[in-house]
Amino acid sequence: MVKTIIGGVCAAKGFKASGVHAGIRKNRTKKDLALILSEKKAAAACVYTTNLVKGAPLTVTKAHVQNGYAQAVICNSGNANTCNANGVEIAEKTCSLLGEALGIPASDVVVASTGVIGQPLDITPIQNAIPALVSALSDEGSEAAAEGIMTTDTVRKEIAVEFTVGGKVCKMGGIAKGSGMIHPNMATMLVFITTDCKISPEMLQKGLSSDIENTFNMVSVDGDTSTNDMVSVLANGLAGNEEIVEEGEDFTAFMEALNTVTVFLCRKIAGDGEGATKLLECKVEGGRDLITAKTVAKSVICSSLVKAAMFGADANWGRVLCAIGYSGADVDVSKIDVSFASAKGTVEVCKNGAGVAFSEEKAKEILLEPEIDVLIYLNDGEEKSVAWGCDLTYEYVRINGDYRT
Amino acid sequence: MVKTIIGGVCAAKGFKASGVHAGIRKNRTKKDLALILSEKKAAAACVYTTNLVKGAPLTVTKAHVQNGYAQAVICNSGNANTCNANGVEIAEKTCSLLGEALGIPASDVVVASTGVIGQPLDITPIQNAIPALVSALSDEGSEAAAEGIMTTDTVRKEIAVEFTVGGKVCKMGGIAKGSGMIHPNMATMLVFITTDCKISPEMLQKGLSSDIENTFNMVSVDGDTSTNDMVSVLANGLAGNEEIVEEGEDFTAFMEALNTVTVFLCRKIAGDGEGATKLLECKVEGGRDLITAKTVAKSVICSSLVKAAMFGADANWGRVLCAIGYSGADVDVSKIDVSFASAKGTVEVCKNGAGVAFSEEKAKEILLEPEIDVLIYLNDGEEKSVAWGCDLTYEYVRINGDYRT
Numbered sequence: 001m002v003k004t005i006i007g008g009v010c011a012a013k014g015f016k017a018s019g020v021h022a023g024i025r026k027n028r029t030k031k032d033l034a035l036i037l038s039e040k041k042a043a044a045a046c047v048y049t050t051n052l053v054k055g056a057p058l059t060v061t062k063a064h065v066q067n068g069y070a071q072a073v074i075c076n077s078g079n080a081n082t083c084n085a086n087g088v089e090i091a092e093k094t095c096s097l098l099g100e101a102l103g104i105p106a107s108d109v110v111v112a113s114t115g116v117i118g119q120p121l122d123i124t125p126i127q128n129a130i131p132a133l134v135s136a137l138s139d140e141g142s143e144a145a146a147e148g149i150m151t152t153d154t155v156r157k158e159i160a161v162e163f164t165v166g167g168k169v170c171k172m173g174g175i176a177k178g179s180g181m182i183h184p185n186m187a188t189m190l191v192f193i194t195t196d197c198k199i200s201p202e203m204l205q206k207g208l209s210s211d212i213e214n215t216f217n218m219v220s221v222d223g224d225t226s227t228n229d230m231v232s233v234l235a236n237g238l239a240g241n242e243e244i245v246e247e248g249e250d251f252t253a254f255m256e257a258l259n260t261v262t263v264f265l266c267r268k269i270a271g272d273g274e275g276a277t278k279l280l281e282c283k284v285e286g287g288r289d290l291i292t293a294k295t296v297a298k299s300v301i302c303s304s305l306v307k308a309a310m311f312g313a314d315a316n317w318g319r320v321l322c323a324i325g326y327s328g329a330d331v332d333v334s335k336i337d338v339s340f341a342s343a344k345g346t347v348e349v350c351k352n353g354a355g356v357a358f359s360e361e362k363a364k365e366i367l368l369e370p371e372i373d374v375l376i377y378l379n380d381g382e383e384k385s386v387a388w389g390c391d392l393t394y395e396y397v398r399i400n401g402d403y404r405t
Numbered sequence: 406m407v408k409t410i411i412g413g414v415c416a417a418k419g420f421k422a423s424g425v426h427a428g429i430r431k432n433r434t435k436k437d438l439a440l441i442l443s444e445k446k447a448a449a450a451c452v453y454t455t456n457l458v459k460g461a462p463l464t465v466t467k468a469h470v471q472n473g474y475a476q477a478v479i480c481n482s483g484n485a486n487t488c489n490a491n492g493v494e495i496a497e498k499t500c501s502l503l504g505e506a507l508g509i510p511a512s513d514v515v516v517a518s519t520g521v522i523g524q525p526l527d528i529t530p531i532q533n534a535i536p537a538l539v540s541a542l543s544d545e546g547s548e549a550a551a552e553g554i555m556t557t558d559t560v561r562k563e564i565a566v567e568f569t570v571g572g573k574v575c576k577m578g579g580i581a582k583g584s585g586m587i588h589p590n591m592a593t594m595l596v597f598i599t600t601d602c603k604i605s606p607e608m609l610q611k612g613l614s615s616d617i618e619n620t621f622n623m624v625s626v627d628g629d630t631s632t633n634d635m636v637s638v639l640a641n642g643l644a645g646n647e648e649i650v651e652e653g654e655d656f657t658a659f660m661e662a663l664n665t666v667t668v669f670l671c672r673k674i675a676g677d678g679e680g681a682t683k684l685l686e687c688k689v690e691g692g693r694d695l696i697t698a699k700t701v702a703k704s705v706i707c708s709s710l711v712k713a714a715m716f717g718a719d720a721n722w723g724r725v726l727c728a729i730g731y732s733g734a735d736v737d738v739s740k741i742d743v744s745f746a747s748a749k750g751t752v753e754v755c756k757n758g759a760g761v762a763f764s765e766e767k768a769k770e771i772l773l774e775p776e777i778d779v780l781i782y783l784n785d786g787e788e789k790s791v792a793w794g795c796d797l798t799y800e801y802v803r804i805n806g807d808y809r810t
Contacts, residue, residue, distance in 0.1 A: 051730040052736065080723070085759045117724065120760075227730060304801075308805030311806045312806030317523060318485070318487065318632075325457040325632060333458050355488060355525075398799070400709070400717070401717030401719065
């Protein structure tokens with residue numbers, strides 16, 4: 001049984017966090033540097049973007065967590081430290097400065113950056129801010145850290161849960177930065193998760209890699225896969241449960257908690273996509289296999305035309321069929337049913353691949369809600385999938401038409 | 406030598422065209438039905454969308470041109486006749502009514518539709534308009550036909566050229582409907598081309614299928630592959646050249662003319678993409694193979710973030726690198742150079758995968774132009790590719806947020 005609690009990344013025993021304004025961003029007040037610290041070294045697992053153009057921090061983090069352990073996470077917003085000649089050097093310097101300040105090895109630091117690509121990242125504001133960042137560390141620092149990693153996000157993304165493993169109460173929390181340049185192609189945003197559950201680095205990595213297939217890999221805001229995506233989990237073992245070293249009841253309980261955290265953050269990221277006014281959830285059922293169900297869900301959630309129609313609260317189901325048709329999935333169009341649903345009810349718009357009469361008024365009422373489900377029944381098997389996205393709005397264009405300046 | 410002339414689809418000998426307002430669209434004056442007629446049966450070649458959800462007219466057209474010949478093209482706008490239970494019946498009825506009016510077999514009619522998906526197409530306005538459509542046929546009817554197939558297009562798309570095959574002067578013309586739901590995945594819009602060059606149906610199909618790989622398949626407006634795309638060529642042979650039945654000098658001359666027509670229409674379609682303020686041309690050089698060059702060009706032209714940056718005249722080259730990185734192409738990022746160019750000059754923004762200092766003022770001046778080149782040098786081989794697209798604007802969102810109503 002997974003129960004939601006407060007505290008974000010500081011909910012689990014032995015984790016503190018902080019966030020400060022270091023001056024990396026032009027904005028004078030927005031926090032742009034975040035820190036998470038475990039009081040003891042923790043098992044660490046990460047997944048990274050599949051983009052060939054990778055942020056320098058990812059290279060450095062990969063090397064640091066190769067041994068399966070880490071103790072701190074530092075992340076700046078406002079600059080991605082990507083496509084810069086001295087990127088790796090700056091990311092390493094960040095880790096060594098933080099390591100010195102905390103009295104831990106630089107190689108136990110996970111480092112991440114998010115923001116504009118291709119502008120040199122100056123170490124000076126980071127160096128100057130580290131003392132304040134470290135002294136701000138607190139059990140109540142999750143909110144500040146969540147703010148520190150935000151870019152064009154409009155809301156903080158934070159959750160914590162409580163669960164039981166082998167009779168011991170464990171806690172897990174997460175923060176995320178989402179917004180634009182988000183696409184389902186292997187880890188798609190910055191997400192930092194902490195837990196006091198004891199689990200081996202191998203099982204932690206296995207659990208994370210498996211979970212993201214159905215969570216962060218099923219979120220799209222705009223079809224652009226970022227260069228700097230990373231999802232990282234630190235598990236410090238302070239809950240005192242017997243270490244999870246294999247599949248079984250304990251691992252299942254851990255995975256359930258992890259999935260609660262990641263699905264919550266997926267929905268938050270999608271619903272707060274750049275310029276979004278609505279969260280879209282595309283639920284596909286009846287796929288002949290899992291890949292078919294996933295391919296269909298992703299294609300619909302990524303369609304600019306479906307997204308624009310949802311912005312306009314227009315029940316333009318033909319665009320849903322169209323996006324299924326070009327998805328590359330092997331479906332029988334003549335079997336497909338489609339409905340739109342929200343808190344205001346459900347309206348069936350397509351049956352056996354063709355339109356059915358429906359009340360435009362009712363459909364409008366349903367689609368004016370802030371959370372919309374696009375329900376697709378392939379009627380061709382037993383497999384299901386869910387993908388998350390958002391509508392396409394004027395505001396997305398405005399934000400991205402002038403992001404650097 | 407290919408020379409541009411006037412006359413559109415009526416430039417070639419023996420072709421007449423017309424366009425009328427039949428009342429399929431709500432708009433009371435916009436032409437919504439177009440006809441092209443050859444005075445004799447012509448060799449016919451078509452390519453179709455790869456979307457599994459296919460407009461009913463495509464099914465009917467495919468059957469009609471299977472024997473390699475056709476004599477007339479009829480196309481309505483305002484309704485795609487797709488995902489309708491009686492779609493094929495309506496498309497066949499359209500052909501038989503037109504065939505009767507023209508005194509030709511229904512099976513010699515190419516039929517196409519474009520507009521909203523999933524709303525039944527009423528035959529009545531088409532039936533009522535066919536007499537007027539036929540009596541309006543004229544040598545100067547290309548403009549009216551080009552208008553009849555427009556949906557949210559803001560400009561007519563029309564071209565004609567003159568070329569020589571075996572000492573005989575031949576002519577070729579084309580009209581196109583572009584706008585939204587356009588994506589490079591095998592024929593991506595409605596294009597009708599006519600020529601009086603004599604060429605066998607087999608060589609015509611071969612030529613068309615080969616040409617579109619580097620033309621219509623390299624255009625993207627919004628990443629959505631339409632259900633109703635079709636490119637069709639009628640070649641009636643009235644120029645009197647010896648029939649082209651194999652590769653050689655004559656076929657090369659024909660292909661050069663065809664490519665002039667198709668590239669012109671690609672640029673027109675991309676530049677008039679829904680809501681577009683700019684034509685984007687992404688030119689990739691130095692690819693280790695053709696597929697790499699094409700994949701990179703398509704990925705960049707499809708990126709919502711690159712498109713939004715171009716709308717804002719923002720030299721955000723990091724997004725170009727990012728789109729190359731997630732394209733799936735096997736490139737060496739550290740070798741990549743990027744420049745932006747327009748009528749106002751060229752500015753290099755990235756060298757060896759990292760940023761170079763450039764004048765933001767100069768870049769802004771270049772990017773404020775209506776035609777922008779994104780120049781990508783992979784420096785890894787000899788292969789080249791070009792893709793066409795447009796910027797992403799408020800207007801795209803406005804149009805598509807409320808298209809049906």
